[in-house]
Amino acid sequence: MELSVTIFLDPSGFLRRECPTCEKEFKYFHGHTESRPDDFLEPASYFCPYCGVPAGTDSWWTPAQLEYVQSTAAGPVMEELTRSLNKAFGGNRRGGISISFEIDKGSVSEPLAPPVDPDDMMIVEPPCHTFEPLKVAEDWLDPIHCLMCGEKFAV
Ligand SMILES: [Zn+2]
Ligand SMILES: [Zn+2]
Numbered sequence: 453m454e455l456s457v458t459i460f461l462d463p464s465g466f467l468r469r470e471c472p473t474c475e476k477e478f479k480y481f482h483g484h485t486e487s488r489p490d491d492f493l494e495p496a497s498y499f500c501p502y503c504g505v506p507a508g509t510d511s512w513w514t515p516a517q518l519e520y521v522q523s524t525a526a527g528p529v530m531e532e533l534t535r536s537l538n539k540a541f542g543g544n545r546r547g548g549i550s551i552s553f554e555i556d557k558g559s560v561s562e563p564l565a566p567p568v569d570p571d572d573m574m575i576v577e578p579p580c581h582t583f584e585p586l587k588v589a590e591d592w593l594d595p596i597h598c599l600m601c602g603e604k605f606a607v
Pocket of ligand 1: 471472473474475476500501502503504505
């Protein structure tokens with residue numbers, strides 16, 4: 453079973469992210485910029501632009517995005533669960549017992565509207581990986597770490 457969830461980008465095409473270590477928000481460019489080399493291999497982890505601590509590429513969801521993903525997934529997951537429970541137990545009349553499962557619609561919350569992302573923060577380009585631009589908080593004055601390699605650079 454696969455679920456696809458749309459997470460909305462900001463008007464410049466950046467995706468909001470939250471560092472699992474320092475819990476600050478930044479954004480990275482979603483998809484590939486034109487200057488990205490074709491043979492560039494995506495790293496297994498990204499470095500936080502603020503604290504420089506690396507984490508797996510799928511560990512950067514913001515609480516709002518997670519909440520949205522969970523609300524979108526809840527309905528389909530419940531339906532799939534019910535279907536497989538019915539396959540396992542339903543219609544088995546041997547011994548005179550028939551069990552069937554139904555979704556209690558009241559227990560599945562309505563999907564939330566996808567988070568809308570404003571065109572905020574400032575765009576920075578790491579000199580070491582110029583094709584992976586970032587957006588960081590405008591009031592951040594310390595050096596920034598490259599998302600790809602963790603190299604520090606001044607804004
Ligand atoms: Zn961090
Ligand atoms: Zn770099």
